[in-house]
Every structure is written in C-alpha cells, then in structure tokens.
Amino acid sequence: MTEYRPWRGVLVATALPLHDDLSVDHDAYAEHCAWLIANGCDGVVPNGSLGEYQVLTPEERARVVETAVAAVGGERVMPGVAAYGSAEARRWAEQAGEAGCGAVMLLPPNAYRADERSVVAHYAEVARSGLPVVAYNNPIDTKVDLVPELLARLHGEGHVRAVKEFSGDVRRAYRIAELAPDLDLLIGADDVLLELALAGAKGWVAGYPNALPASCVELYRAAVAGDLNTATPLYRALHPLLRWDSQVEFVQAIKLSMDLAGRRGGPCRPPRVPLSPAQEATVRAATEKALAAGLA
Numbered sequence: 001m002t003e004y005r006p007w008r009g010v011l012v013a014t015a016l017p018l019h020d021d022l023s024v025d026h027d028a029y030a031e032h033c034a035w036l037i038a039n040g041c042d043g044v045v046p047n048g049s050l051g052e053y054q055v056l057t058p059e060e061r062a063r064v065v066e067t068a069v070a071a072v073g074g075e076r077v078m079p080g081v082a083a084y085g086s087a088e089a090r091r092w093a094e095q096a097g098e099a100g101c102g103a104v105m106l107l108p109p110n111a112y113r114a115d116e117r118s119v120v121a122h123y124a125e126v127a128r129s130g131l132p133v134v135a136y137n138n139p140i141d142t143k144v145d146l147v148p149e150l151l152a153r154l155h156g157e158g159h160v161r162a163v164k165e166f167s168g169d170v171r172r173a174y175r176i177a178e179l180a181p182d183l184d185l186l187i188g189a190d191d192v193l194l195e196l197a198l199a200g201a202k203g204w205v206a207g208y209p210n211a212l213p214a215s216c217v218e219l220y221r222a223a224v225a226g227d228l229n230t231a232t233p234l235y236r237a238l239h240p241l242l243r244w245d246s247q248v249e250f251v252q253a254i255k256l257s258m259d260l261a262g263r264r265g266g267p268c269r270p271p272r273v274p275l276s277p278a279q280e281a282t283v284r285a286a287t288e289k290a291l292a293a294g295l296a
Contacts, residue, residue, distance in 0.1 A: 006075055006102035007134050007162050007186060008203045009042030010220050013050040013080075015210045015255055016064065017264040024060050028264045030071040032210075035263075039213035043076035044068050045105060045205055047092075049141075050251055053080055055269040061092070065099050074100025078134065082107040086125040093129035103132040105164060105205070110142035116150060123159035134186065135160040136205075139167055148172055152179035164188040164205045165196065168246065173199035187220075190245035194235045197223030207245040208238070211257035211265075211287070215295040237293060240286040249275055256280065257287040261296050 014036070017028035033044050046068045047053040047061055056064065068077045081092035081104045093104045106126050108119045127133050135154060139145035146154070146163065154160045165172060166188035173185055173196055187196045187204040197204075197220065209216040219238060222230035235242075244253035251268055252275045258265030267274075275283065290296070 005184060006043060007078055007184065010204050010206055010209060010217050011043040011045050011078055012036050012041050012206050012209045013045045013048040015251065015258060015265065016051045018266055018269065022267065022269050024064065026063060026067045029064065030067050032264065033068050033071040036209065036213055037072050037076065040217035041209055041213055043078060044072060045078050045080060047080040050207055050254065052251065052269055062095055065096055065101065069099045069101065075102045077101045078103045078105055080105045081126065084111040086122045090126045090129050093126050093131050097129060097131050101131065103134055105134045105136050107136045107138065107142055108144040108146060110144060113143045119144065119150065120154065123154050127159040132161045133159060135163040137163055137165050137167055148175040148179050151176055151183060155180045155183040162186055168192060170195040170199060190242035191239060193220065193242065194223050194231055198226065207250060207254050208241055210254050211261045211263060212290060212295055237295060238290065241290060244283065249279060253283045256283050260284065260287045261291060
C-alpha cells in the first residue's frame with residue numbers, strides 16, 4: 001500500500017482575513033480555505049508567517065486551525081506550530097492532532113541562533129506529539145540554517161518527514177536527495193518553483209495561490225510533470241508576482257493581489273505596515289497584468 005503523505009501537492013500557506021478592527025474573520029477564512037480546494041489546491045497551511053501567527057493570541061491561533069479543519073477536513077490541513085519554546089511548539093502540534101490534522105510544519109528554534117544539538121532536540125520534542133513533522137528551513141529570517149547534512153540527521157533519527165526549503169539555493173535539492181532519499185522536498189519559495197520542481201520536489205507550500213490558485217496549480221502540475229512547454233510561459237508570466245513571496249513585505253503584497261483578484265485580502269496586524277506607494281504600484285501593475293492575461 002502506498003503511504004499517504006498529506007504534505008504532498010500544492011498546500012497554500014493561507015493569508016488570514018481580518019475585520020476592519022483587525023479581529024479575525026473566521027467566516028471569511030473558512031470560505032477562503034474551501035475556495036482554494038475548489039480551485040485545485042491540495043491543502044492549506046494555517047498559522048504560517050503568511051497567516052500572521054506571531055500576532056495572534058493563543059485562542060485565535062487554535063481557532064484558526066479548527067476553522068480550517070471544519071472547512072476542508074483535517075487531512076488537508078497542515079498547521080504551522082512554530083514557537084520560541086519546544087514545549088510550546090509540541091503543545092501546538094498536539095492541538096493540531098486533536099483538531100484532526102494529518103501533519104504539522106515546524107521552524108527550528110528562532111529566538112536565538114541555535115546550534116545543531118538544540119535544533120535536533122527541538123525537532124525531537126515536537127515529533128513526540130505523534131504527528132508527522134515537516135521541517136521549515138528559512139535561514140534568511142530565523143538565522144538557523146537546516147543544511148542538507150542536518151536535515152539528513154533529523155530525518156534519519158525519525159524527527160522529520162519532509163522539508164519546506166526556503167533558502168533559495170536550488171543546488172541543495174540534489175544534496176538532500178543524495179543524503180536522505182526518502183525525505184520529501186517541498187518548494188518553500190514561490191520564485192524558485194520551476195527549478196525545485198524539476199529537481200524532484202514533491203510539494204509546494206505556496207503563497208501566491210491565495211490570489212491566483214488555478215494558474216498556480218496549473219504551473220505546479222506542469223512543472224513536476226516536466227512539461228516545460230506549459231510551465232515555462234506560465235512561470236514567466238507569474239514570476240513578477242511570485243518573487244514577492246521572498247520579500248519582507250510578502251504578506252502585504254499577497255493580500256493586495258487578493259483584493260485586486262476579488263478575494264478578501266485586507267489589512268495586516270502591526271507591526272506590519274501598508275506597502276509604500278512604489279511597492280503598491282509595482283504589485284498592482286503586476287497583478288492587473290496577470291488578471292488581464294486570464295491568470296485568475
């Protein structure tokens with residue numbers, strides 16, 4: 001029997017709709033999750049950075065997971081469980097399990113620049129929750145780099161099953177495959193999608209499908225199938241937007257594109273501030289061009 005791996009395919013790191021008073025709009029979020037699945041996405045990732053988890057209360061964070069599960073089913077929900085402390089991250093993983101989720105995504109310790117022993121202990125603790133753990137490598141923001149050798153150790157010791165790779169270094173895909181052939185590589189940055197898909201990625205933890213799911217899903221499916229005649233022109237057309245996923249203002253950019261595409265993007269919670277006029281103009285122009293090209 002083929003093992004079911006719920007982290008495979010297009011899993012959208014969901015943006016979180018907020019009311020004008022910046023409280024969470026759970027009804028809009030449930031509708032958004034269902035809309036993404038209806039438009040070809042395989043699952044959702046609540047409480048990632050795009051979901052602004054760092055500025056949610058514990059009660060809000062738990063309810064966001066429960067809302068996603070109620071909307072699309074637990075097998076399609078892989079919450080982020082990042083926290084400063086390992087015990088807290090494990091509690092979030094346990095909450096995800098109680099809600100019915102099939103896997104969780106975990107950053108390394110990021111309150112300080114952790115060494116390898118600390119990283120291994122962190123993942124080991126959260127793995128004790130019993131849910132499969134997908135590592136999230138984001139050395140740009142966390143200052144902790146899950147290099148291929150460390151990922152191979154984490155996988156070999158049974159702590160992680162896959163990795164969302166956000167370093168931007170596509171060469172790592174081949175090293176990871178050599179050192180840990182059964183560790184699933186997930187595309188972690190939208191603007192290296194084609195390169196990592198051709199290198200053997202099994203999934204995409206994605207940002208821009210929040211605004212343009214159908215065309216992004218078509219791009220991913222063509223890329224992993226090696227259909228460059230379909231994938232290359234789509235990638236070129238979408239890349240002016242996809243590259244915003246690797247910018248500091250990625251949440252604001254994606255939410256603006258959602259607004260322009262007729263979705264519910266809206267504001268962000270502080271300390272995020274609106275895009276500058278120049279940034280807004282750039283995102284707006286790229287989104288309107290994509291919409292005019294029929295990529296919605």
